[in-house]
Amino acid sequence: MTRQGFGELISEAMATFIIISLGNSVACMYTLYDPSPYANAYWGVCIAWGLSVTIAIYVTGSVSGTHANPAVTLALAIFRGFPWKKVIPYSLAQVMGAFVGAAVVYVLFSPVIDHYNEAHQLTREAGGAAGVFFTHPGLAITPMHALVDQIILTAFLLLGIFAITEQYNEMAPGANGGALMIGLLVATIGAAAGYLEAWAINPARDFGPRLFAYVAGWGSSAFPAPESYWWVPIVGPLIGGVVGAAAYQWLIYPFLPARQRASKSAS
Structure with missing residues (x-):
């Protein structure tokens, strides 16, 4: 592995570390305190998660592109020429960063977690308090319904990411504005459907903290989780990311005027 390649893996791990360190801390603030500072301001939770993604992009984007999500990495490999040999290393780095991010959240909030559990027996x-680390089905949601939800929501995520980052999309934000728009996209998905199953839309975001919680004492409630739910936030986003990326590449990309002009100039 080249020095640059190693740096890209560090960058991906750092990106998910930032997202989970900040995002799961917001989950702690939302869940563990009574009254919660977000009790009547759920949009604040969504914005905080979205801005954690924005910050991660600003920190690491120039090195690795800040995939920070195996679903994004897979979609880029299928549709935008990202090297297939990097897909698994990127994904493993993302999970590792999420694991370490969850550990930082535990260091910050472990006394509050213990107090919450004691108070609620x-x-x-x-x-x-497992929900501060990883996702689970919400009210009336079965694992199979959650799988469909994750496919749909991650499809929206990748549809938006592909649009925001497409060079021929003349309506895309310029320069560093894309980082903010992607963060707002994540926040909007959370605001629209986060209560379904906490809008994982990212296998690393769920699996890394889930692994940490497993070794930190949550055991079978983390893995395999009730009704063996652990695989849903992995498989759903991977499928959904491909669906959303395909929708953009097949239904929008061919008709972009700037792309058509470039094709005519090249011919």
């Missing part, structure tokens, strides 16, 4: 093994 919960245990880690029973899943007490």
Whole structure:
């Protein structure tokens, strides 16, 4: 592996580390405190998660492109020429960064987590406060319904990312504005459907913290989780990312005027 290649992996790990360190801390603020500072301001949770993505892009984008999500990496490999040999290393780096990010959240909030569980007569093994680390189905949602949700929501994510980052899209934000728009895209998805199953839309975002919670005492409530839910936030986003990227590449990209002009000039 080249020095630059190693730097790209560090960059991807750092990106998911930033997202999880900040995003899961917001989940702690939302869940563990009574009254919650976000009790009547859920949009604030969404914005904080979105801005954590924006910050991650500003920090690491110049090195690796800030995929920060195996679903993004896979879609870029299929549709935009990202090297297939980098897909697995990028994905592993993303999961590792998310794992370490969850560890930082634990360092910050472990006394509050323990207090919350004691106050509510919960245990880690029973899943007490587990939602601050990883996702789970919400009200009336079954795992199979959650799978469909994750496919749809991640399709929206990749549809938006491909539009925002497309060089021939004359309506895309310029320069560094794309980082903010991607963050707002994540926030909007959370605001629209976050209560369904906490809008994972990213296998690393769920699996890395889930692994940390497993070794930190949450055991089977984290992995395999009730109803063996652990695979849903992995498979759903991977499928959904391809669907959303395909929708953009097949339904929008061929008709971009700037692309058509470039094709005519090249012929």
